[in-house]
Amino acid sequence: MSSITQLIAYEEGWRSKPYYCSEGYPTIGFGFRVGPQSAPLNQYQFTLPRVAGEAWLQAYLEMLKDSMEGYSDIQAALAQCNEARASVLYSMAYQMGVSGLTQFKKALHAIQRNHWLDAKNEMLDSRWARQTPNRAQRHADQIQSGLWFSGYSDTV
Structure with a gap:
């Protein structure tokens, strides 16, 4: 997997x-x-x-x-991401749909500029974070750090 x-x-x-x-x-x-x-x-x-x-x-x-790939903001953000960070964007699109991910304009722009703390804060200042706070916190932490959350490997 x-x-x-x-x-x-x-x-x-x-x-x-x-x-x-x-x-x-x-x-x-x-x-x-x-x-x-x-x-x-x-x-x-x-x-x-x-x-x-x-x-x-x-x-x-x-x-x-x-x-x-059809969204320039997402592609520009992905271009700045390592695998751990890119996976967060894929997970967000999986959960909310690609159109839902496009609504995170400030977070995507922060990622494009490698402003990881700003990206984390923008992610956490959202309806998504209020609805799924634990998942949002894990994802925001992973965006900021660029490191995988250790629990993911336990699912295989």
Whole structure:
């Protein structure tokens, strides 16, 4: 499993059976939304094998990376990032969508200028950080330090 998939696996967790995410959407695997908000879970009568979930995750991450290439602010930020920092941006896009990541204009501009503390502070001054404070803190710390959070390697 690559470092970015370890990060996603840690942050999203794994469930082989459908469940409701925090926003009320039927979800499975590594946080894959499978239905509309509040749809009854009994409509999703399947189990996702982990190996299939890992393949799905890899395919989705490739699609996500391709989508992120269409945004100059994201590309300029990624160009300044080592793997640990870039993985945070991929994780944020995974969680919020690429359009959600584009809303972090000040953070992306701080990353482009290698102003890591400013980027961290901008990330933490957001609705995202209020909704998922632990994840946001881990990600903001990783952006600032450029070092991997040690817990990610425990998910394999």
